[in-house]
Amino acid sequence: MSKSFTRFSGTMAPLPIQNVDTDQIIPASYLKVTDRSGLASGLFCRWRYRDGDPEGEPIADFVLNRAEHADARILLAGDNFGCGSSREHAPWALVGYGFRAVISTSFADIFRSNSLKNGLLVVPVTEEVSASLFDAVAADPAAEVTIDLEAQTLSLPAGGETNFEVDPFARRCLLDGTDQLGYLLNQASSIQAFEAAHPARLDTRSG
Amino acid sequence: MSRPRTLFEKIWRRHLVATEAEGLPATLYVDLHLVHEVTSPQAFTELAERGLPVRRPDLTLATMDHSTPTDPSIDTAKLRVLDPEGSAQLDRLLANCERHGIPLYAMGDERRGIVHVIGPELGATQPGMTVVCGDSHTSTHGAVGALAFGIGTSEVGHVLATQCLLQHRPKTYEVRIDGRLQEGVVAKDIILAVIARLGIGGGTGHVFEYTGEAIRALDMEGRMTVCNMSIEGGARAGLIAPDDVTFAYLEGRPMAPAGDAWEGAVDDWRSLPTDDGAAYDRTTTLDGSALEPMVTYGTNPGMAIPIAGAVPEDDAIEPEKRASFRKALDYMALEPGQQLQGKPIDVVFVGSCTNSRYSDLVAAANVLRGRKVADGLRVLIVPGSDAVKRQAERDGLAQVFVDAGAEWREAGCSMCLAMNGDQLAPGQYAVSTSNRNFEGRQGAGGRTFLASPLTAAASAITGRVTDVREVLS
Numbered sequence: 001m002s003k004s005f006t007r008f009s010g011t012m013a014p015l016p017i018q019n020v021d022t023d024q025i026i027p028a029s030y031l032k033v034t035d036r037s038g039l040a041s042g043l044f045c046r047w048r049y050r051d052g053d054p055e056g057e058p059i060a061d062f063v064l065n066r067a068e069h070a071d072a073r074i075l076l077a078g079d080n081f082g083c084g085s086s087r088e089h090a091p092w093a094l095v096g097y098g099f100r101a102v103i104s105t106s107f108a109d110i111f112r113s114n115s116l117k118n119g120l121l122v123v124p125v126t127e128e129v130s131a132s133l134f135d136a137v138a139a140d141p142a143a144e145v146t147i148d149l150e151a152q153t154l155s156l157p158a159g160g161e162t163n164f165e166v167d168p169f170a171r172r173c174l175l176d177g178t179d180q181l182g183y184l185l186n187q188a189s190s191i192q193a194f195e196a197a198h199p200a201r202l203d204t205r206s207g
Numbered sequence: 208m209s210r211p212r213t214l215f216e217k218i219w220r221r222h223l224v225a226t227e228a229e230g231l232p233a234t235l236y237v238d239l240h241l242v243h244e245v246t247s248p249q250a251f252t253e254l255a256e257r258g259l260p261v262r263r264p265d266l267t268l269a270t271m272d273h274s275t276p277t278d279p280s281i282d283t284a285k286l287r288v289l290d291p292e293g294s295a296q297l298d299r300l301l302a303n304c305e306r307h308g309i310p311l312y313a314m315g316d317e318r319r320g321i322v323h324v325i326g327p328e329l330g331a332t333q334p335g336m337t338v339v340c341g342d343s344h345t346s347t348h349g350a351v352g353a354l355a356f357g358i359g360t361s362e363v364g365h366v367l368a369t370q371c372l373l374q375h376r377p378k379t380y381e382v383r384i385d386g387r388l389q390e391g392v393v394a395k396d397i398i399l400a401v402i403a404r405l406g407i408g409g410g411t412g413h414v415f416e417y418t419g420e421a422i423r424a425l426d427m428e429g430r431m432t433v434c435n436m437s438i439e440g441g442a443r444a445g446l447i448a449p450d451d452v453t454f455a456y457l458e459g460r461p462m463a464p465a466g467d468a469w470e471g472a473v474d475d476w477r478s479l480p481t482d483d484g485a486a487y488d489r490t491t492t493l494d495g496s497a498l499e500p501m502v503t504y505g506t507n508p509g510m511a512i513p514i515a516g517a518v519p520e521d522d523a524i525e526p527e528k529r530a531s532f533r534k535a536l537d538y539m540a541l542e543p544g545q546q547l548q549g550k551p552i553d554v555v556f557v558g559s560c561t562n563s564r565y566s567d568l569v570a571a572a573n574v575l576r577g578r579k580v581a582d583g584l585r586v587l588i589v590p591g592s593d594a595v596k597r598q599a600e601r602d603g604l605a606q607v608f609v610d611a612g613a614e615w616r617e618a619g620c621s622m623c624l625a626m627n628g629d630q631l632a633p634g635q636y637a638v639s640t641s642n643r644n645f646e647g648r649q650g651a652g653g654r655t656f657l658a659s660p661l662t663a664a665a666s667a668i669t670g671r672v673t674d675v676r677e678v679l680s
């Protein structure tokens with residue numbers, strides 16, 4: 001599913017809340033889909049719309065409803081973003097809305113893994129950088145950052161840049177479009193050898 | 208003699224199809240893949256689009272739990288009308304499992320239940336295994352000494368097609384609970400106290416191994432409760448070393464090894480516990496004898512306090528976390544410094560993969576026996592599996608609940624997450640034995656106090672947040 005991703009610049013939507021869980025990103029009522037589409041309207045819907053209803057009245061001061069952040073394609077979030085449920089619907093919804101990256105001091109493990117598989121780059125930064133970005137966007141909503149995945153750098157609105165960590169394999173997949181399932185399928189002979197050496201103790205069909 | 212290793216390391220090493228190399232993840236073999244209706248359809252679609260078969264249907268097991276109704280009067284036909292989307296998702300799972308020869312426990316099947324309840328119950332999850340599911344509470348299965356963790360839907364596709372996952376090796380974190388628990392303090396209180404201590408991101412990047420006297424003293428179902436909420440501490444997995452309690456639990460279960468294979472398996476499993484002198488990346492210790500019944504006050508499971516305590520004051524919260532703290536209290540309509548005990552509630556929910564097993568129901572029934580639920584309070588008792596339900600009906604527990612005025616429901620996830628008809632109304636307060644008190648988790652605008660089955664049952668009698676020790680004394 002990964003689309004190639006090298007470098008892009010953009011403005012940020014600030015969400016200065018810690019521990020945003022995936023139930024807030026996309027509530028369970030949206031999990032009845034059998035494909036990946038149609039989730040963008042559910043993104044943050046409980047914070048975004050009165051009564052959580054996308055057909056209803058938008059909550060004016062929620063960041064995604066503010067005109068100055070309408071074009072933001074980078075989410076600037078608080079610590080431990082994406083905790084809770086493993087639902088991959090969370091990155092599907094963020095990508096469906098148009099986000100290409102999330103910047104935070106930390107991410108929950110499963111969310112991080114799910115995001116990178118869907119072309120949504122997670123950019124971990126230090127507390128100082130995070131604070132400076134929130135300040136920058138508060139001072140000027142049009143403040144831009146540039147994310148360079150190849151160089152693993154984030155250039156800051158005030159000038160200067162910072163490096164960020166990304167799983168090298170996920171980075172490679174994003175850069176050259178390597179397909180993770182294809183990579184695993186290529187290991188068929190090793191998998192077969194492993195199975196031959198480790199007979200299963202279980203047969204789920206025996207229950 | 209090889210160097211001392213942790214339980215985690217031993218399981219990890221046994222499952223390496225390819226080791227981690229410069230810039231490349233390890234390829235880890237999966238012994239058991241559990242599947243449910245919500246996180247699998249897109250993965251099956253991916254296989255269909257690529258024309259791939261399921262590699263090991265014999266190591267895959269599917270159930271329906273999240274979107275199934277727990278109202279006994281709703282059957283498959285009625286559900287089509289009431290919830291066409293949820294119903295379509297169930298139909299999709301049925302079709303996918305049929306096509307690929309995956310055993311599926313569909314609605315009406317006596318083996319059906321919440322995925323994390325039936326795995327151990329059937330003896331499918333065994334010590335030393337790797338177990339995955341597109342569900343974060345897969346950590347539950349770590350209670351038998353399996354490395355069990357939740358995965359995303361893309362990874363569900365990877366496992367269906369290859370029985371393997373690409374993984375980086377996590378770090379290890381020993382969570383040691385010494386001492387003996389006091390009366391009225393149970394497994395749920397241990398894990399809520401652990402999360403309150405470590406914070407909900409405290410275990411990120413790590414696998415917990417729970418050790419210590421208080422853990423060893425738990426029965427298997429208590430151990431499942433503890434491991435279940437590892438993810439609420441940020442750890443993808445939680446492990447407890449297998450011991451005689453584990454083996455006694457597994458012996459004779461339908462999918463457990465039998466006969467000579469059983470003896471061989473137990474011999475092997477005895478080699479799994481962490482060796483003396485093995486090092487963890489981190490360790491923390493709690494004094495189990497000092498723990499009290501715990502209850503959450505906020506909108507994540509780390510926001511928990513002893514039941515006799517009070518919501519923290521602002522100045523007890525780090526300045527940069529105060530805005531989130533205030534947001535949580537606003538949502539809960541609580542004040543800093545407020546006591547939770549005595550707070551009126553609208554609903555009590557006993558259920559979920561954390562606390563819906565037989566022993567959880569016994570605990571609740573012991574409190575409710577011969578008593579009545581408070582006037583106007585809605586109390587749902589939802590067994591975790593059809594097998595638990597039948598046993599509770601045979602043994603008279605169900606009657607205790609019905610006599611007390613509680614609703615006795617069909618097995619399923621129910622009010623743990625609001626997608627099957629069971630949910631809180633906006634503004635309602637619930638004492639819930641589930642695992643997440645996130646905003647709207649149990650219904651838009653609903654407010655959740657997480658607690659043990661004992662606390663839930665005590666609160667059901669009074670209609671208020673109640674310390675079970677007061678009801679029992």
Ligand code: SF4
Pocket residue numbers: 272273321322323342344559560561619620623624641642
């Ligand atoms: S009971 Fe709740 S937490 Fe457990 S699997 Fe079901 S929805 Fe998930």
